[in-house]
Amino acid sequence: MTELPPGKPIAEDKTTRAAPDPGTGGHPYEKLDRAMRAAMARATAGVSPHSIMATWMDWALHLSRSPGRQFELVEHAAKNTAKLSEYASKLAAGSKPTPPFETRTQDHRFSDKGWQKAPFSLWQQAFLSTQDWWQAATDSMPGIAPRDAERAQFQVRQALDLVSPSNFPWSNPEIIRRTMQTGGRNLIEGSAHFLEDFTHAVTQKHDLPPKGYELGTDLAATPGKVVYRNALFELIQYAPTTNSVQAEPILFVPAWIMKYYVLDLSTENSMVSYLVDQGFTVFMISWINPTADQADLSLEDYRLNGVMAAIDAISKFVPGQKIHINGYCLGGTLLAIAAAVMQRDGDDRLASITLMAAQVDFAEAGELLLFIDDSQVAFVEDLMWLQGCLDRPQMARTFTTIRAEDLIYARAVRRYFLGEADLPTDLTVWNNDTTRMPARMHSEYLRGLFLENRLSAGRFAVEGRVVALKDIRVPMFVVGTESDHIAPWRSVYKIRLFTDGDLTFVLTNGGHNGGILSEPGHKNRHYRQDHRAADALYISPDEWFENAKVRQGSWWPAMADWLKLHSTGEAKPPLMGGERRSANKLPDAPGSYVHQT
Incomplete structure (x- = not known):
């Protein structure tokens, strides 16, 4: 294992920076205005x-x-x-x-x-x-x-x-019945739950995972090593379980809005473990959980010192081989940008691209658009200017509000009036392990991608030159999920409008996370799959949906077969980090960055 030099310094791409400076510079009058607006944003929980x-x-x-x-x-x-x-x-x-x-x-x-x-x-x-x-x-x-x-x-x-009458104990028959059955014990237990949640909301204390859901033991437990680290991410290489592997390794680029281990949850539903067992060498980016000290990190930093640094490292560990690269959610958006830049600059190190619930066009980005306009983005920018980042509860509040009836009120009734404790699952433990967003990067994402939709409109520039998704010519495997509120599948499908290369599109049932976690053996799973040859004519999503055959079961085997089809054959497993031992040892998987709170 080796820790490579951090490579290129953090770069500033002024062509994509539309947001105000998140720092403390500027005219005193401007700082006064921002301080006033930031105080109002904090008072309204960031809502304009x-x-x-x-x-x-x-x-x-x-x-x-x-x-x-x-x-x-x-x-x-x-x-x-x-x-x-x-x-x-x-x-x-x-x-x-x-x-x-x-x-x-x-x-x-x-x-x-x-x-x-x-x-x-x-x-x-x-x-x-x-x-x-x-x-x-x-x-x-x-x-x-x-x-x-x-x-x-x-x-x-x-x-x-x-x-809603379901929210009140005197108008909800289930609460009344439970109170009569328990002699009011449910209300006493519910009061204890409320006090616990209120204390947590005030102190923002980060709870340790419950027993049976510990990182590295129960979750994120696929064996591996951190083989590279810089100030932005750790690169994990997973240990092989087969005598031979596909020659091309896989690199996962998860979203920085979440901890990476949603792709390596429990043993039975770990995508990482599944692919390792299928004979692939798998690498994973584990992002830092930024603080106010990293307020000036940009989208370009995440591309250059994140995705590209990981590709550079893997190219040294597995020399002479191209790389299958997989981006999830915002990680897929960043991957699409990086891949277009690579193609533009003549960098041919990618063997294929997989995008999972990832958008490149945000004109129909679902209910999240209800939170985005110029006033709202400016409000969030002022709040981040004050804090240096978008904090965890502010981020989580947006997603819970979209499904308030279920994630807020139904949970409150169950927990405070019925006296039922939240039963942890691997997915809920991961979902509660929230992260922060650097001020500058999040502002660039909200303005440049979400609000102004620059990427698909041909107005997103990297290193002074506009990025064109049509430059991407490597085979693509794109996955959407039927009930996704974060990245609606018809929005994900739009990748077919902006690329001309060989593309396989898969639509699976489930939501943004549940649809991706569709391991073999998962009950009630189905998917649709269709292939578009390079330069084929466009068909609408509704027409595609009507014509694509429904297939029962998990889509993971289809992905593994597709990856093997676009590989060059088997080879001896590469050494961990390119060498057996190093004087400068790095930790075992899941590494140290994933534990940052």
């Missing part, structure tokens, strides 16, 4: 009041000039009231009428059988009736910005979720 007010002003002004739409909504309210009145009268008469309003498929708040009985069923239907009316009221109308209509619907949903 201007964005909220602008959304409702847009909606209200357009509704005010649409009398037809107003009459339509009055009529809708009258119909809902009539349905609800008829339902109530039948309940009062002792019959069991069919509820006029249904819950959404993903809404499990009213699944308890107690909601089928009066008066709880009437309260539930009254809530769903209100929800139905507001859904209609905030539908798009001529003139209103589509994004504002979606934001209005989202904000109404958040407000209604707060006052």
